[in-house]
Amino acid sequence: MPNKDQGFTLVELLITISLIAIISSMAMPALADLIAYNRQQALLRQVQAAVQKTRAEAVIQRRMIVLCGISDAATCSRDWSRGWLTVVEGTQEILNVTQIPLADELRWSGFGDQRVLFIEDGTTRNNGRFYQCHKQRIAWQLILNRQGRLKLGTAADNASKASLCSS
DSSP states (O other), rough: OTTTTOOOOOHHHHHHHHHHHHHHHHHHHHHOOOOOOHHHHHHHHHHHHHHHHHHHHHHTTOOOOEEEEETTTTTSSOOOOOEEEEEETTTTOOOEEOOOOOOEEEEESSOOHHHHEEEESSBBBBOOEEEEETTEEEEEEEETTSOEEEEOOOOOHHHGGGGGGOO
C-alpha cells in the first residue's frame, strides 16, 4: 500500500533551490558572452556584405561608389558606430543606409579619408581596416586592400592592433 504522505521536505526543497541558483549564477556570464559573440559575428557579416555589395555596384554601374560612416540617415561622417551609407560619388545619390546599435562600436581605420571609395573597376583608393572593439580588445577586424578585397584578421593581427580600442 503506497504512502500518501510522500513529498519533499523543506530542507530538500531549499537545497534544490540553492543548487539551481548557484548553477544559474555560473551560467549567466557565459550566456552573456555567447550573446555578445553572436552580435559581433552578425555585425561582421553585415560589414562584409556591405563592402562586397558596394564594390559590385561600382563595377556594375561603372561609377565611383562611396561607403562611409553616418551621422544621420543622409550624411557621411567619420563615425562608423551608428552605421554606414552607400552613395554615388558626385551625384550623392543614396543607394543604401544601414544603421546599427551604438553598442556595437564599429570603427574604420584607413589611410587618408574616413570613407571607402570604390572605383569603376572594383578597386579602392584607400586601404584600411574595419574593426569592432569589445572589452578594450578587438573582437574582429576586416582588412581591406587596394584591390577592394577583404581579409579577416587573425588573432595575432587583432592582438597587434589592440591599442586601437583603448581610446
